[in-house]
Amino acid sequence: MKQVYMDNAATTKMKKEVLDEMMPYFTEQYGNPSSIYRVGRESKKAVEEAREKVAKALGAKAKEIYFTSGGTESDNWAVKGVAYANKDKGNHIITTVIEHHAVLHTCKYLEKQGFEVTYLGVDEHGLIDLTELEKAIKDETILISIMYANNEIGTVQPIAEIGKIAKAKGVYFHTDAVQAVGSVEIDLENSDIDMLSLSGHKIYGPKGIGALYIKQGTKIHPFIHGGSQEKNRRAGTENIAYMVGLGKAIEMATADIDGHNKEIMALRDGLIQRINDKIDYVKLNGHPEKRLPGNVNFSFEFIEGEALLLSLDMVGIAGSSGSACTSGSLDPSHVLLAIGLPHEIAHGSLRLSIGDFNSEEELDYVVDNLAEIVQRLRNMSPLYEKVKGEK
Numbered sequence: 001m002k003q004v005y006m007d008n009a010a011t012t013k014m015k016k017e018v019l020d021e022m023m024p025y026f027t028e029q030y031g032n033p034s035s036i037y038r039v040g041r042e043s044k045k046a047v048e049e050a051r052e053k054v055a056k057a058l059g060a061k062a063k064e065i066y067f068t069s070g071g072t073e074s075d076n077w078a079v080k081g082v083a084y085a086n087k088d089k090g091n092h093i094i095t096t097v098i099e100h101h102a103v104l105h106t107c108k109y110l111e112k113q114g115f116e117v118t119y120l121g122v123d124e125h126g127l128i129d130l131t132e133l134e135k136a137i138k139d140e141t142i143l144i145s146i147m148y149a150n151n152e153i154g155t156v157q158p159i160a161e162i163g164k165i166a167k168a169k170g171v172y173f174h175t176d177a178v179q180a181v182g183s184v185e186i187d188l189e190n191s192d193i194d195m196l197s198l199s200g201h202k203i204y205g206p207k208g209i210g211a212l213y214i215k216q217g218t219k220i221h222p223f224i225h226g227g228s229q230e231k232n233r234r235a236g237t238e239n240i241a242y243m244v245g246l247g248k249a250i251e252m253a254t255a256d257i258d259g260h261n262k263e264i265m266a267l268r269d270g271l272i273q274r275i276n277d278k279i280d281y282v283k284l285n286g287h288p289e290k291r292l293p294g295n296v297n298f299s300f301e302f303i304e305g306e307a308l309l310l311s312l313d314m315v316g317i318a319g320s321s322g323s324a325c326t327s328g329s330l331d332p333s334h335v336l337l338a339i340g341l342p343h344e345i346a347h348g349s350l351r352l353s354i355g356d357f358n359s360e361e362e363l364d365y366v367v368d369n370l371a372e373i374v375q376r377l378r379n380m381s382p383l384y385e386k387v388k389g390e391k
């Protein structure tokens with residue numbers, strides 16, 4: 001059966017070029033970077049070259065890049081690390097209600113440890129209000145953590161403006177850029193971002209590797225205690241092959257962001273257009289313009305997301321939904337509720353995230369099948385029959 005993978009925001013298929021660069025570090029190049037003999041020195045060199053690549057892709061200095069096990073660890077480190085290191089200054093953190101759980105659950109944990117957290121709301125498109133942010137800052141505020149782009153609805157926040165506000169008030173600014181890297185130009189040297197999280201598996205690199213950018217001079221605690229790796233801040237023998245993979249993946253993902261976005265956006269806009277044309281009672285979630293190039297998120301009235309996903313899977317299409325059944329909790333997505341969707345509409349949502357391996361022809365297959373499935377499911381819905389009858 002045909003397989004169409006449209007869940008690139010969940011994870012991406014690793015590129016062959018990335019795997020090729022990683023391979024020698026599993027076998028011949030096995031040295032410990034901390035050792036002084038040749039195989040060790042070669043590993044050290046590979047790690048530092050990978051760090052350079054990550055730094056270059058983000059306009060940062062190599063010494064400001066710390067390898068981690070992924071986006072989740074980077075977020076945990078940034079938020080907890082700054083909170084604990086700056087307790088003498090204050091105990092207040094500002095974030096948003098639409099963050100990834102890696103930030104939200106970390107903040108919930110910190111609340112139990114005596115920190116106070118303000119969760120900013122968002123408008124119907126998923127954007128925060130800058131005036132509200134400014135008003136939320138108080139003398140005790142030590143950190144603002146706001147994601148660059150949202151993983152579910154793709155909305156891109158006004159990061160430069162947030163950075164300016166944070167800097168003017170002398171508050172650290174962390175951004176979770178796991179979904180943004182490779183899709184937006186990032187120039188850290190000329191930004192007011194103090195910490196930035198990224199992850200390998202969202203940019204055609206391996207899973208289980210990521211990085212945290214920590215601007216020089218930022219007061220932050222180490223995350224893992226032990227050996228002297230990562231400048232005494234994140235101990236443990238380096239996962240060299242994966243670091244090399246992340247270096248290659250980010251180099252490829254940022255080589256031509258504009259050109260790449262044009263291609264992906266053409267596919268995305270075509271998909272949005274065709275869904276709007278072919279299916280009624282639909283709503284595009286997220287910002288009409290300020291959104292990630294590959295993100296498509298629709299709500300379909302009179303539909304259960306779970307039934308939709310299972311039916312799509314039966315014809316080989318992989319997408320995702322903010323519905324309870326896929327998130328493992330009873331509530332629908334906190335992001336869809338935060339943009340004001342009623343429960344029943346949030347339940348009927350579908351995210352299709354387009355990536356480098358998708359083609360125009362695949363989109364035709366998706367739209368044709370989606371239209372058919374939606375109609376079939378709606379024909380089983382008494383509510384839909386009632387609304388149709390009234391029309």
Ligand SMILES: Cc1ncc(COP(=O)(O)O)c(C=O)c1O
Pocket residue numbers: 009010069070071072073075100102147149150151176178179199200201208209210
């Ligand atoms: C916005 C965002 N932050 C953090 C993460 C977590 O990254 P990782 O899977 O590398 O731990 C993800 C991925 O699910 C994400 O989309």
Ligand code: FES
Pocket residue numbers: 304305306307323324325326347348
């Ligand atoms: S769609 Fe699965 S619980 Fe509603």
